[in-house]
Amino acid sequence: MPLSVKGTLLLNEDPRSVKKAAKIIKNGGLVAFPTETVYGLGAAANDAAAVARIYKAKGRPADNPLIIHLSDFDQLKMVARDIPDKAFHLANCFWPGPLSLVLFRAEKIPALVSAGLASIAVRMPDHRIALELIRLSGFPIAAPSANRSGRPSPTSYRHVIEDLNGRIDAVIKSNTCTVGVESTVLDLTRDKPVILRPGGVSKENLELALGETVFISGLSKKDATPRSPGMKYRHYSPDARLILVTGSQSRRYNVIKALANRYLKLGLKVGYLNFKLESSLNSRISPEQMASTLYSSMRRMDQQGIDIILAEEISPEGLGLAVMNRLKKAATRILHAG
Numbered sequence: 599m600p601l602s603v604k605g606t607l608l609l610n611e612d613p614r615s616v617k618k619a620a621k622i623i624k625n626g627g628l629v630a631f632p633t634e635t636v637y638g639l640g641a642a643a644n645d646a647a648a649v650a651r652i653y654k655a656k657g658r659p660a661d662n663p664l665i666i667h668l669s670d671f672d673q674l675k676m677v678a679r680d681i682p683d684k685a686f687h688l689a690n691c692f693w694p695g696p697l698s699l700v701l702f703r704a705e706k707i708p709a710l711v712s713a714g715l716a717s718i719a720v721r722m723p724d725h726r727i728a729l730e731l732i733r734l735s736g737f738p739i740a741a742p743s744a745n746r747s748g749r750p751s752p753t754s755y756r757h758v759i760e761d762l763n764g765r766i767d768a769v770i771k772s773n774t775c776t777v778g779v780e781s782t783v784l785d786l787t788r789d790k791p792v793i794l795r796p797g798g799v800s801k802e803n804l805e806l807a808l809g810e811t812v813f814i815s816g817l818s819k820k821d822a823t824p825r826s827p828g829m830k831y832r833h834y835s836p837d838a839r840l841i842l843v844t845g846s847q848s849r850r851y852n853v854i855k856a857l858a859n860r861y862l863k864l865g866l867k868v869g870y871l872n873f874k875l876e877s878s879l880n881s882r883i884s885p886e887q888m889a890s891t892l893y894s895s896m897r898r899m900d901q902q903g904i905d906i907i908l909a910e911e912i913s914p915e916g917l918g919l920a921v922m923n924r925l926k927k928a929a930t931r932i933l934h935a936g
């Protein structure tokens with residue numbers, strides 16, 4: 599795919615280029631950088647004007663807060679206050695890594711970073727370039743995923759260019775977002791820890807580390823208003839229509855085959871997620887593999903002009919919970935095969 603880059607600087611991963619990226623951030627600019635989950639679109643977390651430009655570049659609704667990225671454990675106290683022991687414990691267990699903790703916001707962090715909320719989400723990414731960029735820019739970096747609002751998150755610099763070319767100052771070139779889905783967002787501002795968004799760290803591992811039950815927001819009827827504002831928007835969507843097929847394995851298989859035949863006869867282009875027509879039922883890919891290729895597969899199918907994506911339910915264990923969450927949000931239709 600040829601890249602035409604107007605106005606957005608393409609930087610390599612070498613130390614000099616990362617230093618240049620840090621300088622752009624220090625001067626109030628926006629830089630897209632790789633993390634172990636997806637690409638982030640970064641600005642200095644203490645620069646309200648730069649943070650405002652992030653919302654504008656992405657077309658992001660003003661009520662959807664960003665995540666603050668740290669390179670050093672000591673920086674936690676710069677961005678949060680009244681930090682509970684549980685937060686330090688979880689940070690020790692999972693950082694650097696794909697876990698964002700929701701804590702009370704420190705005064706010096708502009709309200710815009712968290713869309714006016716009294717809390718902030720914070721994590722330390724497990725990625726050499728991201729850590730070096732934050733360290734060299736001298737302050738934690740506020741960053742949402744580096745996609746246009748509503749599009750699948752980018753896992754390669756090419757995806758960032760597709761969405762944000764000319765709207766941001768620079769992109770660090772990399773293809774190293776190995777987890778492939780975003781971080782788990784865990785709210786620690788209430789009595790009980792609650793997952794606001796499932797992601798790269800599983801509920802099972804959080805429960806093992808905490809020795810208590812971890813709840814998932816939105817599962818009970820009482821929790822009707824989303825506590826993670828970002829979760830109310832249609833998200834992660836390819837241009838193609840995505841049909842998610844749930845139910846028992848053999849019935850799913852038959853329904854997907856029947857749907858594929860129907861659409862192919864109509865002359866439509868059909869793509870598959872986590873499903874191979876020619877393979878046996880037992881040769882499906884793992885939730886980790888599914889997560890790491892989910893968004894790039896959606897984007898590739900859009901590039902190929904696929905009309906209908908048929909996606910198959912996977913078990914919601916481990917990373918499967920995050921994959922199912924994203925598939926449900928991307929789906930134009932969920933079909934229960936029985």
Ligand code: TXA
Nearest residue numbers: 635637638663664717718719742743780781826827828
């Ligand atoms: O892996 C990731 O989390 C990536 C990389 C770049 O770190 N970032 C990412 O950011 O996915 P974004 O902006 O696409 O998603 C942030 C999520 C949203 O659902 C937002 O609502 C939630 O975190 N969030 C952020 N701050 C929050 C807060 N104070 N309270 C509740 N939810 C919050």
Ligand code: MG
Nearest residue numbers: 742743744751
């Ligand atoms: Mg996002």
